[in-house]
Amino acid sequence: MDKLIFLGTGDAMGVPRVYCNCRVCTEARSNGINRRERSSVIIEGEWGSxxxxxxxxWRNQMERIHSRNTEQILITHAHFDHIAGLPEWADACRWTDKKGKLYAPNEVIEAILSQFPWLNKQLEMITIDDGIVIGGWEITGWKVNHGKNGYSYAYRLEKEGYHWVYCSDAINLNHEEKQRLFGLDLLVLGTSFYHETAEFHTRSVYDMTEADILLQEITPKQTIYTHMSHDIDLNQDYSLPIDVSLAVADMEISLF
Structure with a gap:
């Protein structure tokens, strides 16, 4: 059976914030449950990962799961907190004499190469605008609103009748953007705050109160919130619905 493992569950800055002495950051600084690295997941099966x-x-996450190799990575968008580990991955591929496979829409690959133009020496850049199959998972991506930060891509993965979506960086999705969120067994959704009070035009990711409204519309069977800032305290009871939970590093979820 395939499984989903959460490697990182934090937002762009991670937790603790280096400058912050709030309750959550203080607890995280002592290696508490709120310590969060930047968001990433791994999908594993008998076919690989x-x-x-x-x-x-990325390097810390690989060390933590005792993995010495990453052969395939799917990228949601070319922001620092989602691609900054790529040079280290490429270097690992160089020293192990392997060619990693990086999957992303063409415009995301172009943005990555504009920042790291040497990566394609060690990584095979594979465009997936028309979808891709990895480990038997049929994967389709679509552009979603990322608020003030432009856009990201969400991915819907389907295999043996199981349907789930990874959507880490999105806000205020319109009717068209929501269509692939219906009929899900699992939704992994980014929610940086419980209730973010910043002016809406300055924001880029759902908060939990907004996510609750979205879930009432699309009704996934299970939802896991990730991409959480230091506003979220995992020691606190947020009275979430029974089918909604908060991601924790190393959490494993069975898929289908």
Whole structure:
């Protein structure tokens, strides 16, 4: 049976914030449950594995799961917290004499290469605008609103009648963007705050109160919130619905 493992569950800055002495950051600083690296997951099965996103904590995450190799990574968008680990991955491929496979829409690959133009020496850049199959998972991506930060891609993965979506960076999705969120067994959704009070035009990711409204519309069977800032305290009871939970590093979920 395939499984989903959460490697990182934090937002762009991670937790603790280096400048912050709030309750959550203080607890995280002592290696508490709120310690969060940048968001990434790995999907594993008898066929092998692949990651979604490769942020600046990629090396630490690989060490933590005792993995010495990453052969395939699917990228959601070319922001620092999702691609900053790519040079280290490419270097690992160089030293192990392997060619990693990086999957992303063409415009995301172009943005990555504009920042790291040498990566294609060690990584095979594979465009997936028309979808891709990895480990038997049929994967389709679509552009979603990322608020002030432009856009990201969400991915729907389907295999043996099981349907799930990874959507880490999105807000205020329109009717068209929501269509592939219906009929899900699992939704992994980014929610950086419980209730974010910043002016809406400055924001880029759902908060939990907004996510609750979205879930009432699309009704997934199970939802896991990730991409959480230091506003979220895993020691606190947020009275979430029974089918909604908060991601924790190393959490494993069986898929189908």
């Amino acid at each position: 692949f990651l979604i996103d490769c942020g600046p904590d």
